[in-house]
Amino acid sequence: MNKPTGADVRFLMGNEAIGRGIIESGCTLAAAYPGTPSSEVLESLVRWKRELNHPIYLEWSINEKVAFEIAYGASLSGARSVAIMKMVGLNVASDPFLSAAYLGVRGGLVVVVADDPGPHSSQTEQDSRFFGWFAKVPVLDPGTPAEAREMVMQAFELSEKYEVPVLLRPCLRVCHARQNVAITTPRAPADVGPFKKDWTRWAAIPRFRLVLHRQLNEKLAKMREEEPAARPVLICGDSRGATAVVTSGSVSSHVRDVVTANGALAGVDVYKVDLPFPAHAEALQQIADRYDRTLVVEETYPVLELQLRDRRKVLGRLSGTVPEQGELVPELVEDIILNVVGADRPARDAPTIKARRPSLCPGCPHRPAFYAIRKVFDRAIYSGDIGCYTLGINMGAVDTCLCMGSSVGMAGGLARGGSSERDTRVVATIGDSTFYHAGVPALINAVHTRTPMVLVIMDNNITAMTGGQPTPASDQLADGSPAVPIDMERLVRGTGVESLEVVDPYDHESMRGALEKARRHSFDEAGGVSVVIARRPCVRMRNVTMPSTRFQVDENCDLCMSCIRDLECPAFRYEKAEKKIEIDADICAGCGFCVQVCPSQAIKATGA
Template sequence: MSEAILLGNEAIAYGILGAGASVVTSYPGTPASEILATVMKLAKDEHLDVHVEWSINEKTAFEIAFANSIAGRRSAVSMKQVGLNVASDAVISASYMGIKGGLVLVVADDPGPHSSQTEQDTRMFAMFAKVPVLDPSSPEEAMDMVQQAFDLSEKYKTPVILRPTTRVCHARQGVRLPEIECSHTPPSFEKDPFRWAATPGPRLRLHKELNEKLDKIELDDIAMPRLILEGRGDLAVISSGVAYAYVRDIHAMGLARDISIYKIDMPYPVNKKYLDDILKRHKKVLVLEETEPVIEMQFSSREKVSGRLDKTVPGAGELTPDNVRQILGSFTGMEEF
């Protein structure tokens, strides 16, 4: 297995093809544009039998990928966070209907923002649409999470969102390149008008099925917050995405040694029982996430929880190593941060 230093978006492209996607679509927009451009180059260089398309808009891109998915084949679609607004009707409908072949929706968020009209948080949309969402903290993890997203999608017959942010999309990291092989799964569409062309009556049944799926996903291993480092004190930090990378860097500098560090790979849905268990084990818990309080809102009690809702973490703007240090200093009451 060879290695290369890749842009985060390039790593995601390798992950998509390594997972066997046979249709990959997109509408261009920073910070997501390099994903499809890389897929297109790889498909040409490796002579892959993959349909790769710059679509006329994000809704069309999603619908093409969804059509391939309900024919039983893996598909991926990428866009920036505001492009998800254009595709939202189709995405929410697909959430109700479900899928057959794995369907991964890569939505690149832009906290800041640096190249967008808003810094909206796709994880909030995932809650609204009732779609699982993964939050990578590095290019390598983003590549690995593509495979996890496809597996999760097929296990529960649901679209899955992968949500890298600008600092992941445009970072570079050495990664091990996956083997890329074309999928030879033939398309097979089974006619089921009560699912694929459902009217309002059957949609109620589909909504109930969707809620049952989410209950099962919440109990999956990927929904469990992971204890990465156990501190000597009674304080804890829960983080996801690039915020987790900053917390680890600060810990590596010799700071935050007394704080237990938890990582969440899937901000929605999170195993809520485990969140409650974390509260029982610690005196105070700080949640670091971008840009809305998605994890924070899933605690059954927020009496011991600090984050965006109580203004411990700023309510707008991206997190940086500097302001994460300041937030940790305020949370712990330690000036050396």
């Protein structure tokens, strides 16, 4: 157990502890695409690199597939490497991920995939342990930030010992937990020697893939049999109780704490599995056979539960004892275990109000862009995408949100599926980072197929939602070293787009003009794709300073509510008692866009 004493203890976020584990393991390369809850791993590596003057190469890759391939290439060159992403990122990287399991690795290769049970900030509640099983890739599942750091080192060792990629699966409650974590001096970068040509392995044709598949199965069988991490370890109780709980990962910490704290659960024995795939199924089965009842508590799929062959005395998701969706928070875990042992559940209070919904920030350049889109295209289908600008739903300007880059791909179908002309007008919105990530092939497809659509690229020069990581348009890499900035206009022109406008969304007349021109081009004249780049930096970027001007609503206001309903600016508030609109000067960012669009021209600068 991590005892927080001495000088080498830091208070670290789980993602920072993972970054520390990567540096301490002698890793040579880390590639990532940002995504909550994984983004701070590479960000912390930038800080560790600077603090330690460490030679590790770091990059924010264009997407997770490329990040994985870069890490895999480094492994074949003999270096320890890591790819970092959120769980839906692994979907994007799945093609090389599954293939790499067959080919195996040389230098240790760890894939950090952060899961989001809840989901709090994601499209799905998928379980990356299950994905590991599907891909036949071993999975380590940390319970706390301190354990996550240790498991990174364990993952590199397993990866090199068995020559397979190893997946480290922290859940959000590990990633965004902070804990005092003991750290040590990093070891020197490891190297297993230069790339060795062997096409039967590294470029294997199907005949050799069969051989590699057998070898992979043998590696997993050996790991299951020989690795202590594959076996359940008793973490609570004296192994003499009538009820066992088998658990893994971040939810194991909730289980441990509630069983320790609640006297009614004193006789419950808790077993934790660090390597839930490939778990030692026989050792798990012995627990299930020995106890009166065994409850499996894991997130989010029944991975350990499915590895038990005889489940007649087993309770879990498959028996309906554990809910099939939603995060297993400690109070829910406590209720489930109390129910299993037949004890009463405590009465609990719940929040008395609904949580406040998120909004685009005051001053956010996406707001005026959406506002103009709604004015120019009042009846279009708004094909949206993944990022801050998904919050355009609050303004009625986002109708769909499927996955990264889907705004452009789906537009091709939305435009062709409607029966009347009105239904087929599609306006897609996508952020700059998401455009680079997965929008570019879809745009080429749309241009090539003459899809009648308007694409608005909301270019705020940053990956904003995840905390401000650079995009390929940046002239710097993650650690500040020089990069070649990708020119978005040239990229868009290069796909064959004929109608392209670049505008500042704060300038409402120009933005409207650009959208009207795009509308004529795509729907009235030539047909096909038009692109409008609405460019203005994110207000959260450090180098952006906002005006100190503040605004007030004067007597010309006729309470049309457009500022609250259409503009949806958080600084506006309707004071019911006084029947007037107020602008909160503490929340207002001073952008002044409301002055341009107030129908009654009732908004004036304070003191003007």
